[in-house]
Amino acid sequence: MTAHRKLSNEAATTFARRHIGPSPRDIEAMLDTVGAKSLQVLMSETLPASIRQQRPLDCGKALSESEALAHMSEIAGQNSMVTSLIGQGYSGTLLPAVIQRNILENPAWYTAYTPYQPEISQGRLEALFNYQTMICDLTGLDVANASLLDEGTAAAEAMALAHRAAQAKSNTFFVDHDAHPQTIAVLRQRAEPLGWTVVAGDPARDLDKTDVFGALLQYPGSHGAVRDLRPTITALRAKGALTVVAADPLALALLASPGDLGADIAIGSTQRFGVPMGYGGPHAAYMAVRETLKRSLPGRIVGLSIDARGEPAYRLALQTREQHIRREKATSNICTAQVLLAVIASMYAVYHGPEGLAHIARTVHRRTAVLAAGLKKLGITPLHENYFDTVTVAVNGQRQAIISHAAHEKINLRLDDTTVSIALDETTTPAIVESVWRTFGGNLSYAEIEAEARDAVPAELKRSSAYLTHPVFHAHRSETELLRYMRKLADRDLALDRAMIPLGSCTMKLNATTEMIPVTWPEFGALHPFAPREQAAGYHAMFKQLERWLIDITGYDAISLQPNSGAQGEYAGLLAIRAYHAARGDSHRTICLIPSSAHGTNPASASMVGMDVVVVACDARGDVDVEDLRKKAELHKDKLAAVMITYPSTHGVFEEHIREICDIVHANGGQVYLDGANMNAQVGLARPGDYGADVSHLNLHKTFCIPHGGGGPGMGPIGVKAHLAPFLPGHPAVDGGSATVGPVSAAPYGSASILVISYLYILMMGGDGLTRATEIAVLNANYIAKRLDSHFPVLYRNARGRVAHECIIDPRGLKTTSGVTVDDIAKRLIDYGFHAPTMSFPVPGTLMIEPTESESKAELDRFCDAMIAIRREIAEVEAGRFTIEASPLRHAPHTVHDIADDNWNRSYSRTEGCFPAGSSRTDKYWAPVGRVDNVYGDRNLVCSCPPVADYAQAAE
Incomplete structure (x- = not known):
């Protein structure tokens, strides 16, 4: 890798410059707006001096995009392309190219956020x-x-x-x-x-x-x-x-x-x-x-x-x-x-329909039956008379010979102590079946054996009920039709490829194309998770380097890449704390202190590991009430297991007393779980492992650029200090089940294929680029806070008037003066072409905004201008021009149905409602539906397409 690092300063900053939105000139202008002389001064006013990182990140110099892809090609080449017939819940599959290009590789699908705003999520x-x-x-x-x-x-x-x-x-x-x-x-x-x-x-x-x-x-x-x-x-x-x-x-x-x-x-x-x-x-x-x-x-x-x-x-x-x-x-x-993966699976069913799925299933089963017939001809009788795609036979002392022959044929089989299982799939060809026979010492012809093979699905278990009867699974047989269907759905959504998604607590930053490219390379995509480790040498080299980087970034001593979501990371981290206490004879330590502002998964995760939650108050500034924490830690000191704290706080501020909080918990026998959701404000500036945290999960789908995919995939690896390292999650495929803590995910390394995204992000940013990204994330948040403060007060700041990488604006007083709700503001933002900020979390009735470092000053200004324009509309309600019920705010979002309404009788014009001030007519995003009725949906729950008979009745 060293050879790739000999770059000029210009090349080293190329990717970071493209990842970071504001230009150097924009940065100067924004610093002037927020009243900071430099980025360094702004950081000193934002982070407590006591936690500032003293040395630069050791992530090496950045690679250019072309160099990074060449490097990834070298890593991919270390993975062996072997046909895996292991099964065990994982199968080879053929992803139709039209779905790969237009869903998996399409930012309209992979950069979308969780569909909490349904009006702009109708496609997914x-x-x-x-x-x-x-x-x-x-x-x-x-x-x-x-x-x-x-x-x-x-x-x-x-x-x-x-x-x-x-x-x-x-x-x-x-x-x-x-x-x-x-x-x-x-x-x-x-x-x-x-x-x-x-x-x-x-x-x-x-x-x-x-x-x-x-x-x-x-x-x-x-x-x-x-x-x-x-x-x-x-x-x-x-x-x-x-x-x-x-x-x-x-x-x-x-x-x-x-x-x-x-x-x-x-x-x-x-x-x-x-x-x-x-x-x-x-x-x-x-x-x-x-x-x-x-x-x-x-x-x-x-x-x-x-x-x-x-x-x-x-x-x-x-x-x-x-x-x-x-x-x-x-x-x-x-x-x-x-x-994203559920969408792919659904499109696979739309693409094939019931006839296509049945054909694939029959083909897989038929080839399995032929495989079994051939094995019988070789004197090897399968253990089960009835099967679908997997045949198991007794080893009978031939284990080593089978392993040797399978390696020669470049086939992976599932080897247990006394049996061998062979699992076929839709990628299995007759030639592969013949290779399996050779593995067992036979040289047979598929065509000859097929003539005498019998199916092995018992008559009493054959499917008789219909499936995929809805028209959607029959209407898109040609690629043209399917392509248009996927495009139609994508056009109904608002994702990061259209506009800034200013969500607090869920960092929606650039997912660069170069980071995404290797995900679909077969050297990464086609590997079975239980293939022999030596066949995944490239993966393990990448894991090792990624772990080293994450250790350097966080200040922890060990990393587990297994948890495949942030919530799974929380769970794994708390399991490590629980096991640590148990190993010390402190199994009675079951109290978990959690601030009232915490993300809801925190108390849910604590409950799942058998801990009892004690809530710690927050003060008027939004910070953890240190005296309440001290009181409760001392009260429960004999049973205290942990504190779960988010840093910077869920309120978007670097709390001054984080070291003191850690010290109080440690002094009373507990461990510090620091939720890593807000690491985007810390990378290169502060390390949790240095200021007192014992364990954190890292949302790679936030800070480290894995895209949200409409609400998944995610990855939530955990970092721990050395004393917790023995209690990281194990996996029977790796350790035979000997680990103190068992697996939290089905696969040993979680969602391994998307780790290439975070790996490439760090590789191309380098230590300096990562640090600059954090600085700009903080600058962008403070810029928005400054621009909006006189229109929507910013609820929390630190003692020096700064927010971290996100801010909470407070429109609650406007409900009294105008009747406007946070929902009204969120839905009206859609008319301006924006996804709403996070609504009513952590404070009910407020909006939490996180711009990220990837958004340019022009986009930040467009968002701020939209929010200011909405405030003017609220002022018109306050002034009596119209009631809130008759206002554009309450009728938002406006759709093409509104602009085409022949009976327009509202107290504002079509232009005012559908093309609000500052929005573009040329590039207008139209929500496909009006405001969705949530109450009706819960009272009249419909969660799947109605049967065809209903359509027939409706037509009568």
């Missing part, structure tokens, strides 16, 4: 609605979410749902011994802190011996067996227990659905619907439930409501942001959904 919401419909159809259940992180964590969420909803009052959960090993490991880790017991066994033999609240059954089994689950499900229902079926969605094109078998819950992964394996992720998991369980369903659910004109409109339904509402009583800490 429709795609997710299609996803839910697909899952409901395939599983035969009533309601599905969109979506969960991976199959292992989906199983854990289902277990928690079963515990809440089952009639049985047991604390024991049964898991099929032929479930995927990583799923069993994740279940055991999730259950242990909650005092639940996970019992693994043969459902047909062992289930009668145990009282359980639920059971998970794999369908087909991890080693391939297709079993009739109905007797087991009947027995569970008699116990008052719920049944979770972990089902392969492609198999469900041929097999009876979990709903038809009587299951209560179905979970699984949609990875094989066009999403690359990526050495473990990201992938969209699914969960579907019976109607009676819908209000207990974790994750996000897309529902169909109506807008202000009574027209259909999609929105997030039911428990949206449940963690913020219920906090430690939340049923899940899930905050990220794998939206």
Whole structure:
């Protein structure tokens, strides 16, 4: 790598200059506006001197974009392209090129934010609605979410749902011994802190011996067996227990659905619907439930409501942001959904339709049947008579020979102690099947064996119910039609490729094209997460370097890349603290102090690891009330486990007393969990590990440029000080299950394929560029705070009048003078072409703004001008020109239906409503629907496309 670092100063700053929005001249003008002589002075006024980093980052000099891609090509070349027939929940798949180019590689899709503002998210919401419909159809259940992180964590969420909803009052959960090993490991880790017991066994033999609240059954089994689950499900229902079926969605094109078998819950992964394996992720998991369980369903659910004109409109339904509402009583800490991957999977189903999915499933099964017939001809009898895509045979002392022959054929098989499993997929060719036979010592012809092969799906389990009957799965067969459909949906959304998304707490910064390019290279995308480590040498070289950089940036001593969301990072960090206390004989330490301003996932995560939350007050400045913290830490000193604190604070300020807070908690026996959501204000300026924190998660989808993807993927690795390093999450595929803390994600390195994005970001920015990015993020926030303060007061600043990388503006007083709500302001911003800032968090009725370093002064000014214009409109309400109900604010957003309305009778003109001052007529973004009725949507919950019969009835 050294050779790549010999660059001129000009080349070294090229990418940083493109990543950072304001030009040097703009920076000078903005500094003048905020009243700071230099960036250095502004930083000294923003950060406490006691935490300032004393030395520059050691991330090396920056590479240019072309040099960085050449370097990534070298890393990719260290990964071996081997055909993986390992299965175990991960399959080769063929992503249609039209979907790869127009979804996965399209910033209109991957730079979008979570669809909390439904009026400007109708495109991705429709795609997710299609996803839910697909899952409901395939599983035969009533309601599905969109979506969960991976199959292992989906199983854990289902277990928690079963515990809440089952009639049985047991604390024991049964898991099929032929479930995927990583799923069993994740279940055991999730259950242990909650005092639940996970019992693994043969459902047909062992289930009668145990009282359980639920059971998970794999369908087909991890080693391939297709079993009739109905007797087991009947027995569970008699116990008052719920049944979770972990089902392969492609198999469900041929097999009876979990709903038809009587299951209560179905979970699984949609990875094989066009999403690359990526050495473990990201992938969209699914969960579907019976109607009676819908209000207990974790994750996000897309529902169909109506807008202000009574027209259909999609929105997030039911428990949206449940963690913020219920906090430690939340049923899940899930905050990220794998939206981008769920969209890909849904488009895969739209592309193929039911006939196409059935054809793929039949082809995969047929080739598996031919494989089994050939093995029988070689004298090797499969262990299971019925299967879908996986055949398992006994090793019979031939393990080493099989390993040797498989290596020669460049094939990976699943090798257990006494068996070998071969899992086929849609990429498997007859030639690959012949290679497998050679691995077992036979030289057979596929064509000859096929003539005598028999299918292996039992008649009583063949699917008879229809699926994907909705017209959307039949209308886009040609590439032209599908291309236009995806473009139509993208045009309904407002993503970062259109405008600034000024959300506080969710850093929406540039996701540079160069950072994204290697994600779809097969050397990164085609690797199975359980392939031999030596085949992933490039990945592991990248992991090692990325960990070194993150250690240098944070001041921690060790990093785990496994957590595949920020919430998973919180969970893993708290598990490390819990295990540390237990190892010292302090298992009684269960109190977690959390400020009242904390992100809602914090108390939810603490509850999930068995901790009891004690809330710490915040003072009038928004800071943690240090005396209240001291009082509660001392009161609970014998049981204190941790404090969870966000820094800079959730209120957007660097609190002066952070070292004192850490010292108080340590003095009373606790550990400091510092939420890394706001690292974008610290990189290069301060390191949590230096000023007293013990562990943090890092939102790579925020600070380190992994795009939000409409609400996922995310990555939340954790950094820890040395004493917590032994308690980082393990994984049975790496350590055989010997780690003190088990896995929190299904794959050992989480969503490994998107780590290349953060790796390239750091590589191209270098230490100086990263530090400059932080400085400009702080400058941009202070610039907005200065420009808006006389119009919308800034709620919190530090003692020197500065905010960190975000600020909270306070329009609450305007509700008294005009009746305007924070919703009115947010929806009116859409007419100006902007996504709203974060609404009512952490302070109800306020707006939290985070501009990031990527936004130019021109875009910041456009946003500020829009906000100031909205304030003038509010002033007109205050002056009596019209009531708030009759104002453009309350009718926002305005749509093309408004401008075309022949019966316009409002107290303002069409021009005033539809083309507000300063907005462009030429480049106008039109929200496709008017303001969405949330109450109607929750009262009339529709979460999947209605059946075709409904369309027929409507036409009569």
